[in-house]
Amino acid sequence: MYVLGIWDGHDAGAAIVRDNKILVAVNEERFTKKKLDIGFPENSVKECLKFTNLKPTHIQKIAVTTTDFAKTLTRLVPGMKDKYYLFRRRKVEKPRLDESRRHFKYTATEIKELPLCRKLSNIYFKGHLNSLGFRDYEIHWVDHHAAHAAAAAICSGFDKALAITLDGVGDALSGTVNIFEEGEIKRISSIPARDSFGIFYEQITTLLGMRELEDEGKVMALADFAYQVPDEENKLIDFFEVDGLQVKCKYSTIGKYSRLKKILWNTPREELAFMAQRTIEKHITQLFKNAIDETGIKNVCWSGGIASNIKVNLKVRQESGMKDWFVFPHMGDGGLAAGAALYLCLQEVGKPARRLENAYLGNEFSNNEIEESLRKYRKKVSFEYREDIAKYAGEYLANGNFMLWYQGRMEFGPRALGNRSIIAPSSPIEIKDKLNLQIKKRSWFQPFCPSLLEEHAKKIFSDVDSYDRFMTMGYWTRPEIRDKVISVINVDGSARPQMLGDENPRFRELLKTVAKKTGLGVILNTSFNLHGYPIVNTPEDAVDMMLNSKAPAMAVGNFLVEIKK
Ligand SMILES: [Fe+2]
Incomplete structure (x- = not known):
């Protein structure tokens, strides 16, 4: 039994779950290019169906979440959420009545579900689902926090x-x-x-x-x-x-x-x-x-x-x-579609929990599709196919360079875990300013995070109890090793690492190449986006960002890409 989960609020998205396992999960921002986009996630639903080779008519169970007054109101009056989106992101002049707006928001979000909320939300969802070709389905409402809890518990x-x-x-x-x-x-x-x-x-x-x-x-x-x-x-x-x-x-x-x-x-x-x-x-x-x-x-x-x-x-x-x-790993509201679907699945199937193996739950592009995309940019970039792309990238980093790295299935959640990443050496400190100010256009004090081979985790951190695959936890670096990881730690010596096991063989090969050259399998890994924009989705997005940031090199699938001089 397939369950489609849908979340249409802050960081909207969709997911398809079967037997308490997330098969695919994506967020709307990657398609619309509006960071943390709000609204019915039409693109995400289509992408989930495409990835699983399902038609809308194959889906009978649909899990949706949150029917409080404020959410229902934005479903009925979409203009409100669009205005709030621009206000929140400071894309408009400061409104004269910003304080009153804020008071209205706080009051509205504290009102529980009113009798009509669910009915009206049902009408809203049915309208969207019917227009996408869904028929004979049941909508199941899952409480907001039950969806968060189910995501954590089941995974x-x-x-x-x-x-x-x-x-x-x-x-x-x-x-x-x-x-x-x-x-x-x-x-x-x-x-x-x-x-x-x-x-x-x-x-x-x-x-x-x-x-x-x-x-x-x-x-x-x-x-x-x-x-x-x-x-x-x-x-x-x-x-x-x-x-x-x-x-x-x-x-x-x-x-x-x-x-x-x-x-x-x-x-x-x-x-x-x-x-x-x-x-x-x-x-x-x-x-x-x-x-x-x-x-x-x-x-x-x-x-x-x-x-x-x-x-x-x-x-x-x-x-x-x-x-x-x-x-x-997708702890915020962006993970609610998967959470709602998992909750419903648990009710229907009741299977025991299984540990989430990896967060590579998004879409992917084959080498053929990537090559086709790159050809569109042949006046601006050169590219060559390399069988040894991971080894090449590892050596490139070990020699002190940074590059863009686009591989396999897109990560689900806010963290780049080695498939849509900007990667760089873990020292010296200067790399941090270069990436923050020149490439990502972020504030100078924002730290970067390390990706490392799990077998090297205890060499770097003093408090490893289990291996965090998803960059969700803080650890303390050992003082004697800090100069080797200085570009990927916070000023107090803490860090938010990805400890890589066998879940991403190509990224592992890259880290092993770095380890061979430097003695430590650790690199800087930050998300493949400009600050304030979503992580790139398609190979075309990747090339656009390369041209925009003037990054020196990029690996997309097996292709090594460089900007033409
Ligand atoms: Fe939430």
Whole structure:
């Protein structure tokens, strides 16, 4: 039985799942080129069907999620979401009434489902699905946090685990604690929208002049450059209180925003970032610890936008008393289509969980298709077929160069894991500025991440407990090795690595070539995009970005591409 999952909100997308296994999953932004695009993901649905060789009439079960008032409203009045999208991304002049808009948003997202919401959302989905040729299907509604929890629980491979979700808001909640056991997900605690850690962090992002729902990682990075404000001086630390499995915020969502604005008035930007980061780390670690202590369950999996904060993840891994852990790689709302489909599949099939083997769940192009694309650019680029492309790239990097790297199936989620990547040596430090400022056009303080052979992980990090395939966790680098990985670590010595096993043989060969030359199989790996744009989708997108960034070399499939002089 195939289940199609659809998410039409922030970072819309689609996925097809069978027997609790994700067969294909993609996000709309890769097709429309609008980062974190919102709306019915028509392109994603078509791509999922194409990849699995299915017709719309083959699909009888469709899982969709979130029927709160705010989401329903944007389904009925699409102009609202388009306006918010431009406002959020600061693509328009600051509106005169931006504060009132913000208040409206906070109020609307805290309203639970009203009686008509599901009915109206059904009409909206049926309209889109029927026009794509779907017939005789059932629409199943999955609660927002149940979808996040199912993604984490089912892909964790655990038989029994705590599944914790934390995000901004969805279906009027900002988090849940669940027990996953014998194929069932049982919710034992809910965190209301007003007490949201995610909205708090989103407000900090906005107040620091960055894009909410997009630049939260920049806030986390900025915090590393601040004076380490002790808790007694941290003006934000008592915003939250965690009591057992309950979270309480001292202020309403609107009240919180006003209070933060006042604090910002006489607080340096990086200090505010630090205080916010410390605040969520402290309270979320407490929540995880309480959940583990109360249930006695030590294997923990988690998802939701907050799970993209690797410093929070690092803290809970080390200080909550957990044994084994798993973070769903597409932790934000972009993973909801897969989560909703997995949830429904679990209800229908009830098969036990299986560990997600890899995140290469998107589309791919054959060498023939790639060659056809490259021919369109033959006046601007030269290209040659190389059987030894991974070895060539490994040696190219070991000699101090960087390149663009486009291979196999596209990654599902925000992290490039060696198929849509910009790759470079892990030192010296100068490579960081070059990539940040010249190629990706990002802020100078944003760090890069390493990809490494899993067998070299313990040489580089002092706290490896299991091998993270998906760049979801923070680890501490060994001080004696830092100069060799200086371009891929944070200023405090932490890093967010991809520890590669056998799931990507070509990328492994590249890393092994680097190891042969340098003694360490580690490189810099960042997503194949310009800052603020989605990761490239097609080979044509890849060439366009190469021409735009003037990158010196690119590997696309087996082809080595260079810009003509
Ligand atoms: Fe969410």
